[in-house]
Amino acid sequence: MACSQISLSRSWIYPTTILCLFGFFSMMRPSEPFLFPYLSGPDKNLTSAEITNEIFPVWTYSYLVLLLPVFILTDFVRYKPVIILQGISYIITWLLLLFSRSVQAMQVVEFFYGLVTATEVAYFAYIYSMVSPEHYQRVSGYCRAITLVAYTAASVLAQVLVSLAKISYFHLNVISLVSVSVAFLFSLFLPMPRKSMFFHAKPSREVQKPSSTTAVVDESPKGEAPHCNTEKPASEMATASGNCEDGQLNGPKPENIAVRVFVQWFQDLKECYSSKHLFYWSLWWALSTAGFNQVLNYVQILWDYKAPSQNSSIYNGAVEAIATFGGAITAFAVGYVKVNWDLLGELSLTVFSVVNAGSLFLMHYTTNIWACYAGYLIFKSSYMLLITIAVFQIAVSLSVERYALVFGINTFIALVIQTLLTVIVVDQRGLNLPVSVQFLVYGSYFAVIAGIFLIRSIYIIYSAKCQKEARSSLVSQCTRATQEGPRNVI
Numbered sequence: 001m002a003c004s005q006i007s008l009s010r011s012w013i014y015p016t017t018i019l020c021l022f023g024f025f026s027m028m029r030p031s032e033p034f035l036f037p038y039l040s041g042p043d044k045n046l047t048s049a050e051i052t053n054e055i056f057p058v059w060t061y062s063y064l065v066l067l068l069p070v071f072i073l074t075d076f077v078r079y080k081p082v083i084i085l086q087g088i089s090y091i092i093t094w095l096l097l098l099f100s101r102s103v104q105a106m107q108v109v110e111f112f113y114g115l116v117t118a119t120e121v122a123y124f125a126y127i128y129s130m131v132s133p134e135h136y137q138r139v140s141g142y143c144r145a146i147t148l149v150a151y152t153a154a155s156v157l158a159q160v161l162v163s164l165a166k167i168s169y170f171h172l173n174v175i176s177l178v179s180v181s182v183a184f185l186f187s188l189f190l191p192m193p194r195k196s197m198f199f200h201a202k203p204s205r206e207v208q209k210p211s212s213t214t215a216v217v218d219e220s221p222k223g224e225a226p227h228c229n230t231e232k233p234a235s236e237m238a239t240a241s242g243n244c245e246d247g248q249l250n251g252p253k254p255e256n257i258a259v260r261v262f263v264q265w266f267q268d269l270k271e272c273y274s275s276k277h278l279f280y281w282s283l284w285w286a287l288s289t290a291g292f293n294q295v296l297n298y299v300q301i302l303w304d305y306k307a308p309s310q311n312s313s314i315y316n317g318a319v320e321a322i323a324t325f326g327g328a329i330t331a332f333a334v335g336y337v338k339v340n341w342d343l344l345g346e347l348s349l350t351v352f353s354v355v356n357a358g359s360l361f362l363m364h365y366t367t368n369i370w371a372c373y374a375g376y377l378i379f380k381s382s383y384m385l386l387i388t389i390a391v392f393q394i395a396v397s398l399s400v401e402r403y404a405l406v407f408g409i410n411t412f413i414a415l416v417i418q419t420l421l422t423v424i425v426v427d428q429r430g431l432n433l434p435v436s437v438q439f440l441v442y443g444s445y446f447a448v449i450a451g452i453f454l455i456r457s458i459y460i461i462y463s464a465k466c467q468k469e470a471r472s473s474l475v476s477q478c479t480r481a482t483q484e485g486p487r488n489v490i
Contacts, residue, residue: 062114
């Protein structure tokens with residue numbers, strides 16, 4: 001019995017280790033900081049206009065189209081097949097990057113990279129189906145931290161190889177191909193989950209023992225608030241009871257499961273977004289993530305515009321490493337900051353949105369590449385700080401299932417906004433703006449975000465002040481009434 005308990009308590013170690021190894025090698029891509037110089041250099045000989053207006057936008061469009069179908073498929077097939085699909089997509093992406101040359105081939109590369117990013121949901125959701133709730137916080141930290149470590153290490157390695165060893169960009173992509181191939185091999189060794197969050201949410205043992213299921217669901221990970229509305233609907237409980245009485249441990253037919261899941265998703269989203277606190281944090285998440293992804297997608301083009309790679313040394317790898325490491329440090333520091341986020345949360349969103357806007361304006365107006373690098377460092381670090389706070393503020397009152405759903409919808413809305421930005425600002429069918437002017441637009445975009453949350457923060461602070469004054473006035477009236485009471489009696 002004791003051995004069985006020890007085995008169960010350690011059952012999270014193997015899948016977490018394999019998943020972290022997959023995450024490390026999939027993010028160990030030293031070619032990434034030098035993608036634009038590689039495409040515009042002698043290896044591919046593509047023009048800046050072709051890369052900016054015809055190739056890079058395909059990633060945004062494909063990501064948007066694929067996200068929701070992949071999100072549904074991920075839960076239905078229980079994560080592992082989608083992680084394997086991600087590994088295959090990585091390999092196809094880098095094979096095409098290495099051995100194809102035309103604009104059309106690079107657009108196919110962007111499509112498969114859109115599939116890679118769409119399938120990332122499986123990486124972060126897989127572990128919740130494999131470990132018990134008391135390990136959620138720990139394994140989430142491991143899985144997220146390992147990707148930051150890998151990206152930082154890859155950026156440092158890339159800069160060292162380019163600056164000191166004079167390695168070509170082609171060979172950086174060879175290293176990336178080897179790394180993502182190793183990640184694919186690790187994905188094959190992941191255990192297959194027996195359940196998922198939505199379509200396969202009730203294993204047979206849970207159906208047989210509904211009381212123990214309720215006990216597990218009511219538990220919150222260490223440091224989190226209790227889950228909101230995690231009890232099963234009466235109809236679902238009745239279905240489970242009916243299945244037990246019939247001696248069938250399987251759930252209802254797939255058609256009924258799909259309808260039930262979609263209806264439950266709609267009800268959950270309606271209830272979650274009815275909270276103003278969660279709604280505004282989600283709004284900032286969607287708006288800022290759209291702008292952040294847009295900046296990341298085109299920042300290398302801006303750097304090349306400020307300091308052409310053919311005529312000067314470039315330090316994209318070092319900048320990406322410092323920015324990622326700085327973002328990780330600021331995100332880590334959030335856990336030690338004591339702030340009344342209910343009162344000052346929107347104000348912090350305002351302040352850091354102003355910082356983001358200012359850094360993007362700096363990147364637009366400066367002619368010095370080092371000042372441009374500095375603006376990017378500030379921008380990425382402040383975003384990673386705020387997105388960490390936003391994730392916590394949204395997740396703290398939600399169950400894992402609801403958090404995954406809200407995360408998916410917020411990401412989808414961000415992609416819709418990013419697609420609109422791409423179509424209007426970048427695409428040759430839109431304004432087709434030069435890259436330097438694009439960053440003026442992105443700076444103005446974050447300034448608008450700052451204005452929205454400035455109005456919201458002023459309203460919250462003013463309302464809190466009015467409520468405090470009203471309570472003070474009520475207390476004073478009660479005190480006077482208490483003091484005057486005996487005199488009136490006399």
